[in-house]
Amino acid sequence: MNLLCLPPALLAFIAALPLAHAQYPPPASYQNILTSPVNPNVSVAYKQPTNGTCTTAFTTQKQYTGYISIPPYTLAPIQQNYSINTFFWFIEARQTPETAPLTIWLNGGPGSSSMFGLFNEVGPCEVVQMADGRYGTQMRTFGWDRASNILFIDQPNQVGFSYDSTTNASLDLFTNEIFEPPTPPDSQLPSFMYLNGTFGTASENDSRTYATTANTTQIAARATWHFLQTWLSTFSQYNPSTRPNVTTTSSSEPAGINLFTESYGGKYGPVFATYFEDQNTAIANGQLPSNSTLPIRLQSLGIMNGLVDDLIQDYYFPYYAYNNTYGIEIISQTDQLNALNLFSNQCQPAIQSCRMANQDLFGDNEQANQLCEAAQWTCNNLTSIATAHGYFPYDIRQKSPSPDPSAAYQEYLNQEDVLSAIGARVNYTESSPYVQQDFISTGDSIRGGLIEDIADLLKLGVRVALIYGDADFLVNWYGGQAIAYAVANSLPNYPFPTSVAASGAGIPPSYASGFANAGFAEIVVNDSYVGGAVKQYGNLSFSRVYDAGHFIPYYQPETAFQIFARVIMGTDLSTAADVDLSSFASNGTANATYTASAPPAPSPTCWVRNWNGSCSTSDTEAMQNGEGLIKYGMYVQNSDSITLPSTSVNAGIPGSPMSTTSSGSREAKASETTTTPLTGVYTATGTPTSSGGAAPTAVPGLDGRVGMILSGALLGAAVMI
Ligand SMILES: *[C@@H]1O[C@H](CO)[C@@H](O)[C@H](O)[C@H]1NC(C)=O
Numbered sequence: 001m002n003l004l005c006l007p008p009a010l011l012a013f014i015a016a017l018p019l020a021h022a023q024y025p026p027p028a029s030y031q032n033i034l035t036s037p038v039n040p041n042v043s044v045a046y047k048q049p050t051n052g053t054c055t056t057a058f059t060t061q062k063q064y065t066g067y068i069s070i071p072p073y074t075l076a077p078i079q080q081n082y083s084i085n086t087f088f089w090f091i092e093a094r095q096t097p098e099t100a101p102l103t104i105w106l107n108g109g110p111g112s113s114s115m116f117g118l119f120n121e122v123g124p125c126e127v128v129q130m131a132d133g134r135y136g137t138q139m140r141t142f143g144w145d146r147a148s149n150i151l152f153i154d155q156p157n158q159v160g161f162s163y164d165s166t167t168n169a170s171l172d173l174f175t176n177e178i179f180e181p182p183t184p185p186d187s188q189l190p191s192f193m194y195l196n197g198t199f200g201t202a203s204e205n206d207s208r209t210y211a212t213t214a215n216t217t218q219i220a221a222r223a224t225w226h227f228l229q230t231w232l233s234t235f236s237q238y239n240p241s242t243r244p245n246v247t248t249t250s251s252s253e254p255a256g257i258n259l260f261t262e263s264y265g266g267k268y269g270p271v272f273a274t275y276f277e278d279q280n281t282a283i284a285n286g287q288l289p290s291n292s293t294l295p296i297r298l299q300s301l302g303i304m305n306g307l308v309d310d311l312i313q314d315y316y317f318p319y320y321a322y323n324n325t326y327g328i329e330i331i332s333q334t335d336q337l338n339a340l341n342l343f344s345n346q347c348q349p350a351i352q353s354c355r356m357a358n359q360d361l362f363g364d365n366e367q368a369n370q371l372c373e374a375a376q377w378t379c380n381n382l383t384s385i386a387t388a389h390g391y392f393p394y395d396i397r398q399k400s401p402s403p404d405p406s407a408a409y410q411e412y413l414n415q416e417d418v419l420s421a422i423g424a425r426v427n428y429t430e431s432s433p434y435v436q437q438d439f440i441s442t443g444d445s446i447r448g449g450l451i452e453d454i455a456d457l458l459k460l461g462v463r464v465a466l467i468y469g470d471a472d473f474l475v476n477w478y479g480g481q482a483i484a485y486a487v488a489n490s491l492p493n494y495p496f497p498t499s500v501a502a503s504g505a506g507i508p509p510s511y512a513s514g515f516a517n518a519g520f521a522e523i524v525v526n527d528s529y530v531g532g533a534v535k536q537y538g539n540l541s542f543s544r545v546y547d548a549g550h551f552i553p554y555y556q557p558e559t560a561f562q563i564f565a566r567v568i569m570g571t572d573l574s575t576a577a578d579v580d581l582s583s584f585a586s587n588g589t590a591n592a593t594y595t596a597s598a599p600p601a602p603s604p605t606c607w608v609r610n611w612n613g614s615c616s617t618s619d620t621e622a623m624q625n626g627e628g629l630i631k632y633g634m635y636v637q638n639s640d641s642i643t644l645p646s647t648s649v650n651a652g653i654p655g656s657p658m659s660t661t662s663s664g665s666r667e668a669k670a671s672e673t674t675t676t677p678l679t680g681v682y683t684a685t686g687t688p689t690s691s692g693g694a695a696p697t698a699v700p701g702l703d704g705r706v707g708m709i710l711s712g713a714l715l716g717a718a719v720m721i
Pocket residue numbers: 039040041
């Protein structure tokens with residue numbers, strides 16, 4: 001039937017039909033829907049996303065997106081009376097994916113989606129604006145797929161694309177609150193800030209809100225273990241321990257799995273890794289059936305700007321507020337002293353009270369929950385100093401608001417064609433205030449034991465890399481360095497007591513003395529620059545990355561990639577030289593003393609999906625008065641301010657991939673004039689021409705992930721990506 005022959009009224013009806021669905025993700029379809037090979041109660045639904053959705057360096061790189069669905073009570077004895085549908089996005093390495101290592105990436109929050117890491121930090125693709133204003137994807141030169149297969153997981157439940165059961169609702173972009181059922185926008189406020197969509201059940205109207213996700217890292221660890229049991233058995237070709245042994249460059253060890261985490265991932269990493277190892281032991285002992293469980297063998301744990309232990313790190317919030325490496329005095333020295341006193345007199349005792357009361361892992365002890373939550377608020381005066389003084393906590397070189405990293409990927413991930421291409425069943429949100437609230441309600445961030453966990457991982461031979469960008473306030477590098485020392489100091493007799501090492505030739509000293517005696521070596525990133533400094537002893541390393549805010553790979557992609565590759569290969573982090581880590585120590589200065597000054601502020605962009613981090617007061621007021629307009633997710637007070645990329649940008653969109661990627665020669669980005677090889681890891685053969693100072697180009701500034709306002713106060717330490 002020829003559409004043009006239809007009466008106009010019917011034509012209008014047909015044209016309107018897609019609009020009726022446009023508020024919600026289209027019904028999801030998959031290429032495979034399977035029962036888990038290890039648990040008949042668990043199901044897997046996945047597909048290869050439509051080509052062009054996430055552009056990779058080579059079209060040969062396979063991708064899989066989908067869900068693993070775990071029914072209620074799988075996590076018993078934990079009271080889990082809800083389904084867990086965990087979203088994943090897997091991408092093959094650029095070369096030899098059949099033998100490449102496997103890396104799992106987790107963003108933090110708690111409540112933040114790992115799609116942030118995929119699109120803004122380490123994934124194979126990034127979102128760019130095309131000449132017509134729409135968004136598409138290009139490959140990321142220093143995506144971590146350059147050296148590894150990568151699995152991005154949205155966890156715990158209700159984060160990002162993960163959900164318990166799908167629910168239509170409205171999302172208020174001003175508050176991040178979800179209202180169920182969907183309602184028309186408040187006529188006083190701009191309608192583009194109140195959108196309908198599909199989400200998990202967590203909402204303002206749901207009394208069960210706080211029961212449908214993990215509320216402690218320990219619970220999240222169990223859910224993720226179950227997820228990985230099914231993922232690794234379904235995609236066994238990517239599980240390093242169930243395929244022919246793959247050797248790393250430095251040893252004959254079989255390749256294990258690498259777990260890289262960021263921010264609140266300073267909790268997820270050590271706790272998850274420890275739980276996986278405990279389960280491995282239970283399998284080995286016969287306590288768990290070996291025919292229906294898989295060991296998850298970790299090779300390395302990377303923690304990037306991670307909050308590991310408040311008892312150690314909270315001191316360094318006021319410390320850094322005055323004594324940072326950029327000469328920025330966020331507070332006066334007097335205020336610093338007062339705040340350091342607040343740490344000693346109030347914050348530290350509150351944390352200790354929490355830890356003395358806390359015997360349970362799952363948030364069931366009311367007294368512990370109350371004490372731990374209270375400590376979080378007591379210490380919040382320290383962790384929120386930068387925010388309280390107008391500085392951008394993710395990068396103190398800038399003041400709030402900040403346009404970077406852009407929220408373009410959030411617009412992209414809410415497009416109907418993209419949701420359909422990846423089989424998403426709910427709309428995309430970057431951070432869930434409900435998940436965060438759950439973790440706050442148990443004071444999870446204050447609970448301890450993680451230094452011991454990391455030390456135990458070292459004893460099991462897991463490489464532990466602590467990596468901190470030095471412009472971040474939120475989880476600053478002095479605190480990270482203190483964590484590294486605390487871990488090393490907790491191992492005075494491992495591998496051998498210092499006394500033996502001092503007398504016996506060739507016996508490596510303990511972590512305590514070996515790490516203390518190791519020097520800070522330059523991290524040589526390429527022939528022309530040094531990207532940071534590293535202190536490395538045995539399997540433990542602490543890297544300070546120069547000129548990087550909270551999201552290191554966003555600010556310094558090449559440095560971040562080289563460190564990542566060296567960690568997973570088990571080499572010298574300074575040069576990528578092949579070394580025997582069992583007795584390796586870095587040489588150099590006693591402290592990392594590089595200093596720098598702040599670059600100029602980037603020009604503003606008001607992203608409606610991150611208005612609180614990126615919009616000026618003037619824009620916010622105009623927006624609330626119903627003035628202005630929104631284009632491509634950006635708010636402008638008048639249409640003259642809309643600027644589109646001036647040149648034609650070649651990018652992939654779902655169903656219409658970039659034509660040039662398969663050749664292997666990279667299409668130059670509009671913003672770049674040089675091309676960089678698509679593969680390979682740099683090995684230093686000499687000292688760079690200029691030492692000190694990271695890549696001078698395009699330090700983007702800051703990022704706008706301040707996100708959520710809880711109880712009227714910004715809970716700095718807990719609002720992390
Ligand atoms: C699957 O679910 C059934 C019914 O709830 C339960 O009895 C059984 O133990 C579960 N099996 C596994 C492997 O979890």
